[in-house]
Amino acid sequence: MKSSFHKIILALLLTPFSAFAEWGLNMTQGVTPISKEIYNMHMVTLWVVTVIGIVVFSIMFWSIFHHRKSKGAKAAQFSHSTTVEIIWTIIPLVIIIALAIPATQLLIKMDDTSEAKITLKATGIQWKWKYDYIDEGLTIYSVLDENSAEVSQRNSGKDPMQSENYLLDVDEPIVLPINTKIRILTTAADVIHAWWVPDLGWKRDAIPGFINDNWAIIEKVGVYRGQCAEICGKGHGYMPIVVKAVTMDEYTAWVNEKKLAQAAMKNTSDMVLTMEELMTKGESIYKAQCLACHQANGEGIKGVFPALAKSPIAVESGRRLEHIKQIIYGKNLMPAFGEQLSDVDIAAVTTYERNAWGNDTGDIVQAKEVSESRSK
C-alpha cells in the first residue's frame, strides 16, 4: 500500500520531465534495474533543489520588488536573529540526510558484483576497446566504424548530419545476453579511459594496472551506445562503445560463431595474396588502426607521432624485419598489434606502409614472413 503510494507520487513528479526525454533533455532511464533507480534518485534530487530554489528565489524577488528605495522603502537595521539562523541550518541538514539514506542504499546495491553469470573485461587502449569474454576465452577488438572515421576527418567534406550513429558506431559491437547478471571489469593498457554506456546506468574508469568491477542486468533487447568518458589523448572522442543485447540463445550462438571465425582467422600464415590484394586490405586496416596517429597522408604529427612517409624504417630494405616487429610488439607510445591483427593483416598493412605515400619500395610482405617474425 505504502509503496504504491510512493510510486504514484513519483509518477506525478516525473511527468513533466518525461515529456522532455524525447528531446534529449534529461537523463536516460536506461535498461537495467540500477539505471532506473539512478534515474529516480536523479529526479527526486532535481525536484528537491528545484523546490528549494523556487522558495528562496521567490522570497528574494519579493524583496527586490517591494524593498526598493524607489518605492520609498526605509531600510530596517536588524542584523541577526539566532532563531532564524538555527532554523535555516537545521532544515538543509534534514533534507540532505533524507537524500543520503536512499543514496547509501543504492550505492551498496551497486557495489555487489557477486553471483554474476558472465564476466566481460573491457580494456581501454588508445583509441579502441578490447573485450575479453573471460568464461569463453573469446577476445574481440572494437574500433570506431569506418564511416565515422572518414566523416570525422577535418574538413572531410562529408556531412555528419547524414549518419545517425556518427561517432557512436564500431566495427565489432559486443554482444551480451538479457536478464543475466553480467560482471563488467574495466582496465586499461596505456592511459586512463572510462567505460560508459548511459543505458546501463554507470561509468567506471579503466585504469592501467588496476581492475574495477561493476555489474548490469540488461532487461531489454536492443543496441546501447556509449563513449569513453575520461580524456585519453587526441582520439578520446573516437572510441565509442556499442552493446548489442540479445536473448541467451542468440548470445550462445554468437559466441560459438565468433570462436569459429577467429580460429579460422588465426590460420592465415599460409595465405599468399597479390600486391593489389595486400594494398587494398592494408589500406583498410591502416584506416582503422593506424590513421589516428600516423594520419591519412602518413605524415604523422610533428613532435608527437612519427611520420611513415619517407621514414627510414618503412623504406630501407635492411629494416624490413624491424618494421614488421614494431607492428607486432609496439614501441614507446605505439601499442602492440600482434595479438589483435592476424598474420595476413599485418602483412597487408606492412606492404601498404612500404608502398603508399611515395614510399614505393615495391616490397611485398606475405603472411609467412610475419609468422616467422613473431618467433624471431
Next chain:
Amino acid sequence: MSTLAHDDHHDHKPTGLKRWFFSTNHKDIGSLYLIFALTMFFVGGAMAMIIRAELFQPGLQFVDPQFYNSMVTVHALIMIFGAVMPAGVGLANWMIPLMIGAPDMALPRMNNMSFWILPFAFALLLSTLFMEGGGPAGGWTMYPPLVLQTGNAFPFLIFAIHFLGVSSIMGAINIIATVFNMRAPGMTLMKMPLFVWTWVITSFLLIAALPVLAGGVTMLLTDKYFGTSFFDAAGGGDPVLFQHIFWFFGHPEVYILALPAFGIVSQVIPAFSRKPLFGYASMVYATASIAILSFFVWAHHMFTVGLPIKGELFFMYATMLIAVPTGVKVFNWVATMWKGAMTFETPMLFSIAFVILFTIGGFSGLMLGITPVDFQYHDTYFVVAHFHYVLLTGAIFALMSAAYYWLPKWTGYMYDERLGKIHFWLSLISSNVLFFPQHFLGLAGMPRRIPDYNIQFADFNAISSIGGFAYGITQLLFVYIVIKCALGGKKAKPRVWEGAKGLEWTVPSPAPFHTFETPPKLTKEMLEH
C-alpha cells in the same frame, strides 16, 4: 579631514618604468594584478571561443583534436591561475590595507615579486603552444599516465605551475601578515569587513593546498625524466595516487576561487540594501567551515575511479554537508536584502545575479555529490555546466561586481552607469544561453573534452556556442567602460555609494598614493557593523 590633506601633500610617486617594475605600493601592485588578470581573461577567453567555434557544429571544422585538447587544457589553467586568482589578489592588494586602515601591505617587496613572477610563468606556459608537438593536452587536471605523453611542453607546464604556486603562496603570506599585524587600533578581527575575512581564510587555503600540488607535479616530473614510478603501475606505483594528491589541492582551490567572491558579495549587497550584513558572525563561521570541509571532500571528483565503498560513502556525506554552510550564506544574503532600501546599480545587479546563479551551480553540485547518480553525471557536460555556473556566473560575476563597486575609488571618476547596466544584462543573458543547455547535453550523454559529437547533441551545442560568442563580445564592452572611466567622467565623491560603509570610503577618490600613514581613529560610523 586634516589627515586627508596631509596624505595629498605627500602624494608624490616614482614615474615611468620604475613606478611599475619596482613598485612596492599596494595600490600600484593591485592595479598591475587587475590589469594582468583582465588580459589573461581575454587570452583564456579567446581559447574558449576556439572551443565553442569547433563545437558549433558536428564534424571537425577548425582545429585538430590534439590542438582542441590543448585549448581545453590551457583555457582552464589560464582562467584559474591567470584570471580569477590574480583578480582576487589584485582586489586584496588594493582594498585590504584601505579596509583595515593600514598604510600598505606588510611585505611590500615580496608583493612586487609575487606579481612579477606571474608574467614569466604564463610566458612559459603559453610558449608551449608554439612548440613542436603543441601545448599540454591532457586536461588541466594533468592525470598521469596521459600527461606523461606530453612532448617538450611538459617541463614548461610543470615549472609554470611551480612558479604560479610560489607567487600565490607569497601573496597569501603577505595578506595574512598584513591582516594580523597592521589593523588600525580598534579594528578587531570580528569588526573587519567580510571581504577581509574571506581573504584571510583563502590565504590559509592557499598555503595549505598549493605545496601539495607542487609536490604532485614534481612527482610527475621525476616519473617522466628520472625513472621514478610514483604513478606507474608497472613500477609498483598507482596512477590514482596522483588524483588523490591533485584533488587534495584541487578542491580547496575551488574555494580559493569562490571565497573572495563571497566576500565581495557580502560587501556589495549591504551597501546597496542600505542595511548591515545579516548574520556577520555566522558568515565568518560558515566561510571557515566551508574552508575546513574543503579538505575532506576531494574524492568526490573521483567517484568513478573505483574507491572502496566506505570511502565513497564518507566522501558523499562530507560533500553533501558543504550544502549547509553554503546555504547559510545564501540565506544571509537574502536576509540582508530583506526590508532594505535597495537600489540597483551595476555592482548590485552583478551581486544579485551571483547569488542566484551561484546557487544554481550549488544545486547541481549537490546533485553531483550523490555518488550513485554521479556515476551518470561524471565527466559529462553536466559537470562542465556546473563548474561554469560556479566559476563564471559565480566567481567572475562577483569580480565584475567588485570592479564596478570600487572603480570610482580607483580612478576618481564614475563609470558610465548606462553602459555598465548594458554590460550586465548582456552578460547575464549570454552566459545562461551559453551554459544552461550544457546541463541537457550532459544528461543526454555527451562526455566532456571531446572535439566532435553525435548529431543528437547538435542543437544544444549550436545554442551554447551562440551564447559563448555573445558573452565573449560583451566583455569587450567592459574594457571600454573601464578605459572610459579611467580617462575621465563625473568626479567621484570619497563615499561613492550612499549606503557603503567601511574605511575605504573615508579616503578621497581616487585613493591617494599613500593612505593611512598614521592609523585612523575609528568611529562607529566608519565600521560596517
